Amino acid sequence: MWFGDLVTLRWWDDIWLNESFADYLGYRVLDEATGFSGVWTDFAVARKGWGYDADQRPSTHPVAPDPGSVPDTASALVNFDGISYAKGASALRQLAAWLGDRDFLAGVNRHLSSHRFGNATLADFLDSLAGASDRDVRGWADRWLRTTGVDTLSPRVAEDDGRWSLALRHDGGRPHRVGVGLYDVAPGDAGRLVPRERLEREVAADEAESAVAEGTGPRPALVLTNDGDLTYAKVRLDEGSWQAALGGLSGLPGGLSRAVVWSAARDMVRDGELAPGEFLGAVGAHCPGEREVVVLEFARGQVADRFVSGAERPGVLATLSEVCRGVLAAVGGEAPGAAPDSGEPGGGGAGLRLAAARLLVDCASDAGELGGWWSAGSLPGGQVLDAELRWRVLLRLSVLGAVGHAEIGAALEADPGAKGQEGAARCRAALPDAAAKEAAWASMFGSDDLSNYMWRATAEGFWQPEQLGLLEGYVERYFSDAVGVAARRGGPGAQMVGRFGFPGVFVEQRVVRLGEECLEGDGVVPSLRRAMADQLDDLRRALLVRSRHAG
Structure with missing residues (x-):
């Protein structure tokens, strides 16, 4: 709010001065001024991935585009994305670490004082920071805010004659101030890792490799680069560190340290460097004791639905279901008003239980068991089905063909509000019935009567991995119908058509070809172009992962 109302950006190329600061300060204030803990852990696991993913797509752009490169409002709207929010916030967190907190805050306050009730630019902000620090702030900004892509930081551990070196x-062109954590396996407890030492180092922008530490005796079992998650970079684990993580990840102290490991594993899967099956093995071994269920959401939404073949998918869902049952069993006795998660193993809380409950429903494949939950009004572990969870259960029953229009209508009568309307639309579109699919398609693409919320809900219900045979004929129809409806619905609506309407459940080269042909045609509005290009890039990535780790 400071940068949006007290000091306003002069033009759309500086939207990050609103959005990135809103993200960064929101997390920082929550961490420092409230009783909530684990806030930066949540940022590392649930937020930064949005920025990392966006920054590796062809549609990436600088946090602060060059002046004049954003010609109009329509061009600006497509930049309200993971770059302007999550990456920009991550860059600010690194800037505070690189400058030192005192100088960083002094520069921010100088900027607010100098430009309050007026407009300002990136240049103005950098002048304020430069006035509070003797570091080369403008050079930092050129490297961090005017460039695209993600740097990669990887440890290299060597052992020789009783000595080790790190x-x-x-790989990249940005300077970093980064933490490096050294951990050992706890004596007598192979499932627990204990800290040996935590170092902080600065990596120069043009420094390809730098010495960090050396010593005698055995090497650290786990070398964790970016421990503390101060910088924005992809992290890799050497083979020894990955094996140590496989053995003791849930016993690694500190939720933020575990978040960095999980994020590294997630990136390695997306880059085709770690087999999805090995990642799922780590999920099965460590997520029952893990406090951050967002890891499971990646396993369901990306690994199960895209990165493994259809034949492997039921086994993946079964694994994730068991993990969720383990989480619910571990935290099921806690009261709804339980204290927030401490970020440490053995913590918990109502939020964790709810996240596991949602995912358990999404992974369920036994309609009889789902029906039992519906009738009982609760899930394993005692989680009560509130309105949101009841719609979630009904959606899964709809996907499996265990309910029909009568049950959906009765649920809507019991919950007739806006969320109920969306839930019913989602369920009707998910029914494995040709008439239901055609009716849903006509409501999305044959008229303009649906609100954006109802359009999104219908699209979310329509495309289901369990129904590929029924949906086959709609793939080509999407690419012929999307252009017209996107042009009529305006920027946010067009973005929604490209994101939620896209047939991403079909991980096939044919879909890539059809999408590329569509983008080469006429009439594709900017918001649809950006969203569809991103979906195609994600699809190519999924095809790459499948080809590298087939079987």
């Missing part, structure tokens, strides 16, 4: 490889 160096840090840097």
